[in-house]
Amino acid sequence: MFTRAIVRTPGENFCDGITTSRLGRPDRRKTLEQHTAYCDALRDCGVEVSVLTADERFPDGCFVEDTAVVTEDCAVIARLGAPERRGEEEAIADALAAFRPLRRIEEPATLDGGDVMRVSDQFYVGLSKRTNAEGALQLTSALSEHGHVVSTIPVNGVLHLKTGVTFVGDNTLVATGEFAGRDEFNAFCRIDVDETAAANCLNVNGTILVPAGFPKTASALRRLRRPVIELDISEFRKMDGGLTCLSLLF
Numbered sequence: 001m002f003t004r005a006i007v008r009t010p011g012e013n014f015c016d017g018i019t020t021s022r023l024g025r026p027d028r029r030k031t032l033e034q035h036t037a038y039c040d041a042l043r044d045c046g047v048e049v050s051v052l053t054a055d056e057r058f059p060d061g062c063f064v065e066d067t068a069v070v071t072e073d074c075a076v077i078a079r080l081g082a083p084e085r086r087g088e089e090e091a092i093a094d095a096l097a098a099f100r101p102l103r104r105i106e107e108p109a110t111l112d113g114g115d116v117m118r119v120s121d122q123f124y125v126g127l128s129k130r131t132n133a134e135g136a137l138q139l140t141s142a143l144s145e146h147g148h149v150v151s152t153i154p155v156n157g158v159l160h161l162k163t164g165v166t167f168v169g170d171n172t173l174v175a176t177g178e179f180a181g182r183d184e185f186n187a188f189c190r191i192d193v194d195e196t197a198a199a200n201c202l203n204v205n206g207t208i209l210v211p212a213g214f215p216k217t218a219s220a221l222r223r224l225r226r227p228v229i230e231l232d233i234s235e236f237r238k239m240d241g242g243l244t245c246l247s248l249l250f
Contacts, residue, residue: 001205002249005047006095010035010062011054018060018082019239020159026235034235035062038246041229045204047249050095058088062236063245066112066130066160067092069123069139070250073146075100076139081110081130092248099250103142111135114160114245119167123150124184126161153184158196162244168203170224174217175199191220200242209243 010032015025039049055061060082067089069076075096080086093102105111115126116139123143125136133152140150157178158164165179172189176199179185180192193199198214207227210218213234221228233243 002045002047004099004250005042005049006052006064006092006248007035007039007042007049007246008052008062008064008091009054011056011059013056013059014062014239016059017239018084021238021240023234023238026238031235034232035246038231038233038243041209041231042204042247042249044229045207047204049247052091052095055088055091058085060085060239061088063114063241064088064092064248065245066114068096068248069111069113069116069143070096070100070248071118071143071146071148072250073100074142075102075250076111076142077102077104078111078113079105079107079109079135081112081128081132081135096248096250105135105138108132109134109138111139112160113248114162115155117162117165117167121148123148124161125150125152126155127152128155128158128160130160131155151184153179153182159240162200163240163242164196164199166199166201166203166244168201168208168221168224169206169226172224174201174221191217193217197237197242200244202243202247204249211237211243 077093112130115131117124165175174191198217202209212230212232
């Protein structure tokens with residue numbers, strides 16, 4: 001069960017962040033409205049939300065998931081794969097220090113939290129353009145001390161592992177593209193989706209948050225007999241963001 005979340009308000013220069021999408025520039029008003037609705041949904045799921053103020057040095061700073069991996073035992077502070085994002089993690093480390101002992105990923109390793117998918121005590125780490133093998137190795141070292149198992153998954157066609165596959169509980173993955181047929185995931189039930197943006201769902205204390213605009217995915221998730229909340233994150237998709245990106249849950 002998650003009891004807390006850390007989020008960060010999108011800055012005035014959010015539209016200047018890193019993106020590969022061709023969906024246009026985010027609308028400031030809509031971005032803030034969608035972020036507020038996201039925070040409200042987390043609260044509706046029983047989570048206390050700490051909202052950090054925007055840091056205009058970091059246009060991508062609202063994507064806090066990438067800055068750390070948090071377990072019951074520790075918080076591993078990431079070394080972000082995009083050099084221009086390094087520094088975002090410091091405010092997150094300060095916030096997490098009140099709740100967890102801190103470990104850090106050190107150079108030459110890189111690690112983005114968006115490449116880390118947890119299933120109980122098993123952690124899957126995507127080896128992507130943002131997370132390298134040394135990053136996975138250092139995370140393994142930190143987590144194995146507490147009985148966790150870490151395995152790696154190559155990521156080729158999307159930004160992060162959780163861009164293309166997420167765990168939603170009940171031994172179920174939502175997957176797309178290169179992850180829909182991966183042997184490493186044969187033990188799971190799978191909901192395979194056609195559009196990449198539909199795969200990034202978020203399980204919060206039994207409620208599944210799903211991006212709005214993908215009715216087939218929402219319908220499939222409702223068949224799990226779980227509460228489903230559809231959230232419009234269209235402005236964040238313009239900056240390659242998804243539901244998991246916007247919070248650190250612990």
